[in-house]
Amino acid sequence: MSAEKNLTGVRRSRPRGTADGKDKATARDELRTAILAGEYMPGERLVEAQLIERFGVSRFNIRLALQDLAGEGLVEIQRNRGAHVRKISLAETIEITQVRMVLEGLVAAQAADRVTEAEASELDEIGLLMRRAVEAGEFRRYSDLNQRLHGLIRKIGAHATADRLIGTLRAQLARHQFMLSLLPGRPAVSLPQHERIITAIRDRDPAAAETAMREHIASVVEVLRSLEDTPAAHG
Amino acid sequence: MSAEKNLTGVRRSRPRGTADGKDKATARDELRTAILAGEYMPGERLVEAQLIERFGVSRFNIRLALQDLAGEGLVEIQRNRGAHVRKISLAETIEITQVRMVLEGLVAAQAADRVTEAEASELDEIGLLMRRAVEAGEFRRYSDLNQRLHGLIRKIGAHATADRLIGTLRAQLARHQFMLSLLPGRPAVSLPQHERIITAIRDRDPAAAETAMREHIASVVEVLRSLEDTPAAHG
DNA sequence: GTTCGCACGATTGTCAACAATCAGTTTCCT
DNA sequence: AGGAAACTGATTGTTGACAATCGTGCGAAC
Numbered sequence: 421m422s423a424e425k426n427l428t429g430v431r432r433s434r435p436r437g438t439a440d441g442k443d444k445a446t447a448r449d450e451l452r453t454a455i456l457a458g459e460y461m462p463g464e465r466l467v468e469a470q471l472i473e474r475f476g477v478s479r480f481n482i483r484l485a486l487q488d489l490a491g492e493g494l495v496e497i498q499r500n501r502g503a504h505v506r507k508i509s510l511a512e513t514i515e516i517t518q519v520r521m522v523l524e525g526l527v528a529a530q531a532a533d534r535v536t537e538a539e540a541s542e543l544d545e546i547g548l549l550m551r552r553a554v555e556a557g558e559f560r561r562y563s564d565l566n567q568r569l570h571g572l573i574r575k576i577g578a579h580a581t582a583d584r585l586i587g588t589l590r591a592q593l594a595r596h597q598f599m600l601s602l603l604p605g606r607p608a609v610s611l612p613q614h615e616r617i618i619t620a621i622r623d624r625d626p627a628a629a630e631t632a633m634r635e636h637i638a639s640v641v642e643v644l645r646s647l648e649d650t651p652a653a654h655g
Numbered sequence: 656m657s658a659e660k661n662l663t664g665v666r667r668s669r670p671r672g673t674a675d676g677k678d679k680a681t682a683r684d685e686l687r688t689a690i691l692a693g694e695y696m697p698g699e700r701l702v703e704a705q706l707i708e709r710f711g712v713s714r715f716n717i718r719l720a721l722q723d724l725a726g727e728g729l730v731e732i733q734r735n736r737g738a739h740v741r742k743i744s745l746a747e748t749i750e751i752t753q754v755r756m757v758l759e760g761l762v763a764a765q766a767a768d769r770v771t772e773a774e775a776s777e778l779d780e781i782g783l784l785m786r787r788a789v790e791a792g793e794f795r796r797y798s799d800l801n802q803r804l805h806g807l808i809r810k811i812g813a814h815a816t817a818d819r820l821i822g823t824l825r826a827q828l829a830r831h832q833f834m835l836s837l838l839p840g841r842p843a844v845s846l847p848q849h850e851r852i853i854t855a856i857r858d859r860d861p862a863a864a865e866t867a868m869r870e871h872i873a874s875v876v877e878v879l880r881s882l883e884d885t886p887a888a889h890g
Numbered sequence: 891g892t893t894c895g896c897a898c899g900a901t902t903g904t905c906a907a908c909a910a911t912c913a914g915t916t917t918c919c920t
Numbered sequence: 921a922g923g924a925a926a927c928t929g930a931t932t933g934t935t936g937a938c939a940a941t942c943g944t945g946c947g948a949a950c
Contacts, residue, residue: 443934468902480934483902484722491726500902500941515816522757581750585820679903703932715904718932735911735932 447477448485455494455505456594466495466503492588506592513596514644516589521637523586524570527577528617528633529626539576540622546572547618554607562607563598569614573621573633600640609639682712683720690729690740691829701730701738727823741827748831749879751824756872758821759805762812763852763868764861774811775857781807782853789842797842798833804849808856808868835875844874 451471454460471482486503489495496506508516535543546569553562574583590597600606613636620628686706689695706717721738724730731741743751770778781804788797809818825832835841848871855863 467900469900478935479902487719487722488726491723502902502942512816515814518761518814519758519816519820522761523754526753526757579750579753581747581754585754702930704930713905714932715906737912737932 443477444481444484444488447471447475447481448488450475451485452489452492452494452591455489456591458595460505462505462507462595464505466505468502493592508592508596510644510648513593514641514648516593517637517641517644520586520589520593521634521641523582523589524573524637525630525634527574527579527582527586528621529577529630530579531573531577532621532624532626532629534578535576535621535624539572542572543569543576543618543622547615550611550614554611559607566610566614569618573617576621600643603643606643610636613639678712679716679719679723682706682710682716683723685710686720687724687727687729687826690724691826693830695740697740697742697830699740701740703737728827743827743831745879745883748828749876749883751828752872752876752879755821755824755828756869756876758817758824759808759872760865760869762809762814762817762821763856764812764865765814766808766812767856767859767861767864769813770811770856770859774807777807778804778811778853778857782850785846785849789846794842801845801849804853808852811856835878838878841878845871848874 451466460466466486468479468482468486471477471486472479475482477485486495486497490497490503494506495503497503546565550562550565550569553559553565574586577583613632616632617629617636620632686701695701701721703714703717703721706712706721707714710717712720721730721732725732725738729741730738732738781800785797785800785804788794788800809821812818848867851867852864852871855867
């Protein structure tokens with residue numbers, strides 16, 4: 421048998437399949453998940469040694485992961501001072517949401533151009549579930565459906581460049597995002613907006629889809645602006 | 656005398672500012688400039704050893720610089736295969752330009768909200784110079800003014816988040832950008848578009864400013880779409 | 891009691907050697 | 921000859937050690 425041809429190498433761990441680097445990528449993803457889950461609070465220091473211990477990755481890869489997350493705007497690296505979870509001000513939250521508004525508007529318009537019958541049905545179904553969730557007062561479920569709807573629209577729009585940017589922007593807002601949908605009266609306002617978006621895309625009306633999406637997110641911006649005067653809302 | 660005092664309080668050679676001390680940031684900036692200047696063609700391999708020799712920076716910093724530029728979408732790093740200048744397809748160029756369209760539209764709208772008298776005059780002046788440049792057939796000058804106009808609008812709009820994204824997107828298109836403004840008949844088409852943008856901002860009309868900016872860049876998208884059928888336009 | 895300077899510990903930045911991997915070529919067997 | 925396994929040179933990935941830097945606590949001078 422040719423068992424011996426193997427003995428020169430230590431076991432090569434076969435970088436399986438799609439193989440983006442294993443270590444750096446996993447470290448980055450796990451750290452991002454941890455930050456988004458709130459395990460590290462904004463402003464908190466990310467000490468390399470601690471991350472090494474927690475994720476079991478070499479310092480080199482931890483460093484690369486931090487570098488990547490800095491590029492995504494999730495952490496901030498100051499020379500000789502290490503990495504912190506980036507703190508995002510309310511003003512910046514508004515800016516980011518504005519950018520999301522125009523990007524998701526673009527994607528919605530393109531989705532209206534490309535939507536198939538099957539996808540239209542899926543949209544309708546989500547719309548129905550949303551209505552039921554609101555009527556039943558299931559806000560958490562509504563929030564999930566909200567994400568699913570936006571995700572489906574992004575899938576239909578198939579705009580890789582916009583998708584990537586929206587993804588990083590959403591990540592930056594992950595914490596605030598959650599807060600918003602729980603504001604009193606919010607679902608009652610946003611449900612009809614969502615339904616308008618769905619209708620426009622189903623009707624293959626790009627302009628209407630973009631307008632509806634923008635109005636929807638613009639109303640979020642308005643809520644954020646109203647918070648600018650009530651500074652207690654930060655925590 | 657007390658010579659030993661010196662060894663702790665050693666004078667830092669203050670690599671602080673823009674001294675010739677080559678670090679990661681300078682390496683990154685110089686490499687980016689080189690790529691944008693066309694010294695490395697799309698798809699060309701960026702061998703670390705060569706970059707070390709060219710920029711006189713350690714491999715470590717070269718590596719970090721490449722990593723950064725990968726984050727900006729200028730180079731692509733494949734594991735164990737090194738870094739290449741990222742090739743941007745025509746389809747992707749269209750996507751990027753679409754994103755630029757909505758982002759610069761957003762910035763233009765905000766610029767119309769915030770423009771001061773002095774800035775309005777500056778806009779008018781650029782508009783005048785543009786008209787003269789077109790009439791005189793000075794296309795290169797027109798192209799420069801074009802960039803200056805868009806830059807001024809970004810400055811007036813003061814939308815940090817959108818600005819940053821627009822910057823990286825523009826960098827990705829740097830090569831094509833240049834080509835576009837030299838297409839026959841392009842200035843004649845874009846000049847009135849620019850003038851409409853300027854007028855709308857000067858009149859403090861955000862909606863009109865956004866519309867004008869979007870129409871302007873949409874026409875660029877149309878040109879790009881028309882190229883999709885004439886594959887010879889790639890080189 | 892306060893302030894300034896200074897050494898110290900903790901943490902990050904950098905480097906050079908080592909290991910792994912890839913692309914191209916050679917060799918060997920059929 | 922033809923194709924696959926195996927070498928070779930070049931290039932990239934990773935590790936551990938070392939240097940630079942920052943924040944802090946102690947002590948001396950006033």
